[in-house]
């Protein structure tokens with residue numbers, strides 16, 4: 001009878017604390033964990049034999065218990081007329097099991113933001129989103145999340161020189177990060193670990209959620225201090241539910257209480273992301289509802305443009321409508337930023353590249 005080989009855990013899924021436990025179980029001193037961390041994440045070892053600082057015997061023992069699996073960059077598309085030195089670039093990243101997810105590099109002045117995925121597909125079915133239409137495939141492991149950042153940093157270094165590095169990270173790609181919170185937070189710990197060559201401060205990382213109330217509570221209590229963005233998109237309950245079915249489970253009043261509690265526990269603001277959709281959520285009444293929701297929160301509002309997707313009924317708003325909407329928020333004393341659409345020609349809305357859908361620009 002053929003024996004079934006166990007699938008060993010990818011050692012890149014372990015944080016440095018996890019690596020410490022792993023080496024301790026092998027009767028190795030704690031500093032080995034830092035060495036392995038450095039070789040995996042800074043020197044980008046592709047297998048245990050690459051970690052030449054370890055004895056052959058230890059490499060053999062590790063490879064009998066773990067593997068080193070690495071994602072690869074597949075297709076990429078560039079939008080060079082973005083007014084920046086570096087084009088907005090969207091990647092299809094292929095995971096070791098062949099599953100693909102999307103990651104995007106978004107340059108803006110001195111900043112280079114990487115937008116990465118936390119899940120393959122997504123279970124939440126927001127009506128404006130191509131990923132939601134794909135359905136849920138699986139959670140990404142911590143190593144698969146961090147690999148996206150390493151690969152994009154490598155791409156930047158190869159194309160534009162070592163000085164170009166990711167400065168900010170947003171979890172706004174495929175998936176709802178707070179539905180995969182343990183793996184996302186482990187990935188954040190690795191990416192912000194000082195042993196990692198490109199270590200980012202935790203406050204340069206933003207987790208984005210549709211507004212999962214229990215998970216926002218857990219995040220407020222966590223020792224990991226990233227920024228939090230909430231995709232609001234409507235401050236009128238029925239409208240929000242029609243755009244985001246999950247809003248039915250977490251009504252606006254509960255969400256507001258959770259955000260207020262998050263403000264209190266962390267002392268940090270939240271970003272309310274509001275995507276303006278022509279004729280859907282862009283009226284004076286919508287603006288008034290948004291003011292009412294946001295007024296007593298420690299928050300800023302980020303108005304964003306919609307990247308139109310073929311077969312989805314929504315359209316981006318006209319500039320004049322956006323200006324009027326923004327003016328009414330500013331007049332109410334709210335802090336507002338506007339993010340203009342980048343990547344309209346490269347399918348940069350999440351899920352478009354993986355779903356193979358071309359954007360439809362009116």
Ligand code: SF4
Nearest residue numbers: 122125126129132175
């Ligand atoms: S917008 Fe985000 S949460 Fe909603 S379906 Fe798309 S990936 Fe999922």
